[in-house]
Amino acid sequence: xxxxxxxxxxxxxxxxxxxxxxxxxxxxxxxxxxxxxxxxxxxxxxxxxxxxxxxxxxxxxxxxxxxxxxxxxxxxxxxxxxxxxxxxxxxxxxxxxxxxxxxxxxxxxxxxxxxxxxxxxxxxxxxxxxxxxxxxxxxxxxxxxxxxxxxxxxxxxxxxxxxxxxxxxxxxxxxxxxxxxxxxxxxxxxxxxxxxxxxxxxxxxxxxxxxxxxxxxxxxxxxxxxxxxxxxxxxxxxxxxxxxxxxxxxxxxxxxxxxxxxxxxxxxxxxxxxxxxxxxxxxxxxxxxxxxxxxxxxxxxxxxxxxxxxxxxx
Numbered sequence: 001x002x003x004x005x006x007x008x009x010x011x012x013x014x015x016x017x018x019x020x021x022x023x024x025x026x027x028x029x030x031x032x033x034x035x036x037x038x039x040x041x042x043x044x045x046x047x048x049x050x051x052x053x054x055x056x057x058x059x060x061x062x063x064x065x066x067x068x069x070x071x072x073x074x075x076x077x078x079x080x081x082x083x084x085x086x087x088x089x090x091x092x093x094x095x096x097x098x099x100x101x102x103x104x105x106x107x108x109x110x111x112x113x114x115x116x117x118x119x120x121x122x123x124x125x126x127x128x129x130x131x132x133x134x135x136x137x138x139x140x141x142x143x144x145x146x147x148x149x150x151x152x153x154x155x156x157x158x159x160x161x162x163x164x165x166x167x168x169x170x171x172x173x174x175x176x177x178x179x180x181x182x183x184x185x186x187x188x189x190x191x192x193x194x195x196x197x198x199x200x201x202x203x204x205x206x207x208x209x210x211x212x213x214x215x216x217x218x219x220x221x222x223x224x225x226x227x228x229x230x231x232x233x234x235x236x237x238x239x240x241x242x243x244x245x246x247x248x249x250x251x252x253x254x255x256x257x258x259x260x261x262x263x264x265x266x267x268x269x270x271x272x273x274x275x276x277x278x279x280x281x282x283x284x285x286x287x288x289x290x291x292x293x294x295x296x297x298x299x300x301x302x303x304x305x306x307x308x309x310x311x312x313x314x
Contacts, residue, residue: 018042026071030167038121039085048087069222103134119149179225191278212260226286230309
């Protein structure tokens with residue numbers, strides 16, 4: 001998959017293509033259906049698929065300080081959409097100037113002049129251009145004018161959890177914030193992932209017989225609610241089972257919120273490595289214990305529960 005950045009990122013001679021546009025944070029099941037439709041349409045037309053996304057999140061530019069919790073890094077987003085069959089991943093820096101581009105200028109410059117779009121596939125609630133004045137109806141009108149097909153798809157909903165849920169990044173963020181990583185995984189189609197670099201912590205886990213990898217998460221990462229989770233510690237594509245603690249470590253009067261992974265049956269030193277943690281299930285909420293012995297007993301139980309949630313034996 002080709003990766004471009006900036007309004008001048010499209011290589012010379014780029015021909016016709018099918019385009020899909022959005023932030024696509026999370027690349028959740030709704031996004032997957034949308035992208036899959038675009039890829040299928042492109043194959044029918046015999047052209048590549050181009051995905052347009054934005055960095056930083058438009059909310060941060062339009063309302064500084066309001067950047068939503070991030071479900072996927074740009075690098076992870078690119079990996080996920082490549083797996084769905086996208087041929088070109090185009091990141092447009094979202095700036096104040098870009099936010100003032102009129103809807104018809106957005107379409108003419110980006111979709112027509114640069115990408116030569118044959119079709120544009122977006123969500124039914126998609127808006128674009130200055131003050132979000134452009135919508136799917138406007139896109140269809142401009143498509144008729146410039147010679148491309150405009151397709152607006154409804155959001156995907158699911159009723160498997162006893163209620164009808166529309167898959168959206170907002171819903172997934174709220175599930176993660178509440179510690180319901182199972183609901184988040186259901187909407188994402190995979191476990192929620194937090195990425196970062198392993199840094200040195202206070203070493204208390206090692207003293208207790210449970211050495212942990214302290215993961216310094218990327219900026220704006222969506223961190224689950226405080227508690228203990230079963231998950232996978234991912235390093236260079238290798239998945240290792242882990243019991244993951246999120247919180248301030250109240251037993252030791254901690255002040256800094258951390259993500260610490262105890263990697264089961266593994267003694268390697270991970271310091272300085274870029275890793276990821278996939279959250280599979282919640283073991284318990286965060287608690288303060290009156291003694292070190294009580295804490296160790298709880299940690300023993302956490303590891304046993306983690307093994308069960310991950311389908312491990314022994």
